Amino acid sequence: MSQSEYLIVFVSILIGLGLSDLMSSLRDLVQPKRDVRWHGLPMIWAVIVLGYVLAVWWMLFRLLRLEMWYHPVAFLPVLMTVLTLYMLCAFTLPDADPESNMHVTEAGEKREIVDLESFYLSKVHRRWFFGTAAIFSLLVFATFNAAQFYENGRPLGVAIKQTLLAFPIFIIPHVLLALVDRKWVHWGLTLYSLGWTVFWLFDVAVALTGIG
Numbered sequence: 687m688s689q690s691e692y693l694i695v696f697v698s699i700l701i702g703l704g705l706s707d708l709m710s711s712l713r714d715l716v717q718p719k720r721d722v723r724w725h726g727l728p729m730i731w732a733v734i735v736l737g738y739v740l741a742v743w744w745m746l747f748r749l750l751r752l753e754m755w756y757h758p759v760a761f762l763p764v765l766m767t768v769l770t771l772y773m774l775c776a777f778t779l780p781d782a783d784p785e786s787n788m789h790v791t792e793a794g795e796k797r798e799i800v801d802l803e804s805f806y807l808s809k810v811h812r813r814w815f816f817g818t819a820a821i822f823s824l825l826v827f828a829t830f831n832a833a834q835f836y837e838n839g840r841p842l843g844v845a846i847k848q849t850l851l852a853f854p855i856f857i858i859p860h861v862l863l864a865l866v867d868r869k870w871v872h873w874g875l876t877l878y879s880l881g882w883t884v885f886w887l888f889d890v891a892v893a894l895t896g897i898g
Contacts, residue, residue: 693750693761700768701743704775708735711779715800725803727869728779730876731815735778737883741890742771742826749833763829770822777815780805807867816864823856824849855882 712732715722746764755761780800805811827849834848859875866872 689756690751693755693764694747697746697750697764697768698743700772701739704772705736705739707772708732708739708775708778711781714781715779715802721799723799723801723803725801725806727872727876728802728806730880731806732778734876734879734883735774737887738771738774738822741883741886742767744890745826745830749829752833754833763825763832767822767825767829770818770825773818774815774822777811777818807869807872809867812864812867816860820857820860820864823852823860827852827856 714720746768749755750764755764780802831846831848856879859878863872863875
């Protein structure tokens with residue numbers, strides 16, 4: 687096994703763990719024994735994070751062939767990108783916690799009810815989820831442009847400018863979502879993020895067609 691194959695397997699395991707966590711949370715929500723008050727925002731973000739997983743996995747499949755990542759220090763940005771992606775998957779949907787979700791119905795019965803809107807708009811969730819998303823976005827841009835600088839001889843100034851584009855496109859919207867609880871803001875920026883994720887997936891697909 688070559689060094690690049692070794693790194694790809696390692697990264698694939700970490701990404702697979704994140705995807706497994708996301709799917710486990712979704713599975714817990716659809717269990718018949720739980721009453722769920724569904725809401726569109728967290729479900730759209732589950733789709734967006736799934737898009738992140740696909741884009742990052744395919745992007746790293748290409749980038750990890752470069753020798754620049756073979757040094758442990760150089761590999762650290764890739765590792766941090768994958769770890770923040772794992773945390774995003776873990777934060778997207780609520781985990782099964784019967785005690786915290788137990789409510790008393792009008793009939794006096796205790797029943798587990800999961801309110802996705804309350805979960806999504808809660809301050810704790812917004813700060814952790816969108817704060818992690820902001821860090822993830824910066825790491826993705828920085829890692830990709832560092833690879834372009836190394837592989838294609840992109841000027842350092844251009845690589846830095848391309849990395850800074852992450853701020854208006856992703857990081858600032860994520861920070862706003864972390865700080866603001868207005869629904870209309872979340873709907874607008876969520877649909878905006880969904881559009882950018884679809885574009886990113888197509889962009890990665892087009893780039894991969896150039897692999898020999």
